[in-house]
Amino acid sequence: MVLPINAVQETMRANPSLLHGVGQGGRLLSNRGELIPIIDLGCIFGLRDDPAPLEEGVLVVVETDSQKRAALLIDGIFDQRQVVIKSLEENYGRVPGVSAATILGDGKIALIIDPEEIVLSSSNDRGRTAMTLAANG
Amino acid sequence: MFESMSHNSIGKSDVVAFKLADQDFCIDIGLVREIRGWSPTTVLPHAPHYVKGVINLRGSVVTVVDLSARLGFGATEPSQRHVVIIAMHERRIVGLLADLVSDIVTVEDEHIQAVPDLASDPAREYITAMITFEDGRILRKIDLALLLPSPEEGAA
Numbered sequence: 001m002v003l004p005i006n007a008v009q010e011t012m013r014a015n016p017s018l019l020h021g022v023g024q025g026g027r028l029l030s031n032r033g034e035l036i037p038i039i040d041l042g043c044i045f046g047l048r049d050d051p052a053p054l055e056e057g058v059l060v061v062v063e064t065d066s067q068k069r070a071a072l073l074i075d076g077i078f079d080q081r082q083v084v085i086k087s088l089e090e091n092y093g094r095v096p097g098v099s100a101a102t103i104l105g106d107g108k109i110a111l112i113i114d115p116e117e118i119v120l121s122s123s124n125d126r127g128r129t130a131m132t133l134a135a136n137g
Numbered sequence: 138m139f140e141s142m143s144h145n146s147i148g149k150s151d152v153v154a155f156k157l158a159d160q161d162f163c164i165d166i167g168l169v170r171e172i173r174g175w176s177p178t179t180v181l182p183h184a185p186h187y188v189k190g191v192i193n194l195r196g197s198v199v200t201v202v203d204l205s206a207r208l209g210f211g212a213t214e215p216s217q218r219h220v221v222i223i224a225m226h227e228r229r230i231v232g233l234l235a236d237l238v239s240d241i242v243t244v245e246d247e248h249i250q251a252v253p254d255l256a257s258d259p260a261r262e263y264i265t266a267m268i269t270f271e272d273g274r275i276l277r278k279i280d281l282a283l284l285l286p287s288p289e290e291g292a293a
Contacts, residue, residue: 045182109179
C-alpha cells in the first residue's frame with residue numbers, strides 16, 4: 001500500500017505513555033498537544049478482524065485537506081518513492097478508501113490510500129456504516 | 138443470442154475451451170487476448186468474494202475473477218498450474234482464473250443449443266448456450282457480460 005506523502009505529518013513507534021483508550025475499541029494518540037484517533041488500516045480494509053496490538057505496528061500521523069488529523073496504524077514502512085498512478089476504475093471500479101493503484105519496481109501492484117476518505121469515514125459511525133453498506137453493494 | 142460469436146466462416150465459430158471443477162466451459166475466442174500462468178495478485182479491499190485481486194499486465198491494472206467461485210463451485214486455491222485467461226469486454230480487461238485451458242475448438246452453429254431449464258443454480262445464470270460434440274462431450278458457453286462485476290458494483 002502507498003500513502004501520499006503530502007498527507008503525512010510524522011511517523012512513530014507507539015509510545016505507551018502517549019496512548020489512551022476510550023470506551024470499548026476507541027484508541028487515541030496524544031500528539032503535538034492534541035488527541036487524535038488511531039485508525040487500524042488493516043481493519044478498515046477488512047484484512048483482519050481484530051485491531052492489531054499497537055506495540056507491533058507503526059503509527060503514521062496524517063492530516064487531510066479538511067484539517068482533520070488521525071494516526072493510521074500500519075505494519076511497517078518500506079521506503080519513500082515516486083510512483084506512477086494507474087487507474088483502478090478503468091478495469092475494475094472504485095474501492096472505498098483507495099484512490100488509485102501503482103506498480104512497484106518488482107512489478108507488484110500497490111494500492112494508493114486516500115487518507116481523506118479513510119479519516120472521514122471512520123470519524124463517525126454513520127460514515128463507517130455507509131462505507132460498509134457501499135462495500136457490500 | 139449467438140450474434141456475439143466471432144464466426145470464422147459461415148456457420149462456424151471458434152471458442153476457447155477450459156476446465157473448471159471437471160466441467161468444460163468455453164468463451165468466444167474474439168474476447169480472449171492472451172492466456173498466462175497464475176501470478177500472485179494484490180488483494181482489493183471490500184471486493185466481491187470472487188474477485189481475487191489485481192495483477193500487473195504490462196503496466197495495466199487488471200482484475201482477476203475466480204471463475205470457480207463466481208459459478209458457485211467454491212473458491213480456487215491458485216497454484217502455478219492454474220491459468221488466467223485475459224479477456225477484453227466492453228473496453229475493460231479482465232483476467233479469468235481457470236483450472237486449465239484445454240483447446241481451441243471450432244464449433245458449428247447447428248451444434249449450439251439453448252440451455253435446458255435447470256433448477257436455479259448459480260452457474261446456470263452465466264451460461265448462455267450448450268455446445269454438443271459427437272463424442273458426447275459438451276461445452277458450456279459463458280457470457281462474460283453477466284459474469285463480471287459491473288462498474289457500479291465495483292464502485293459500491
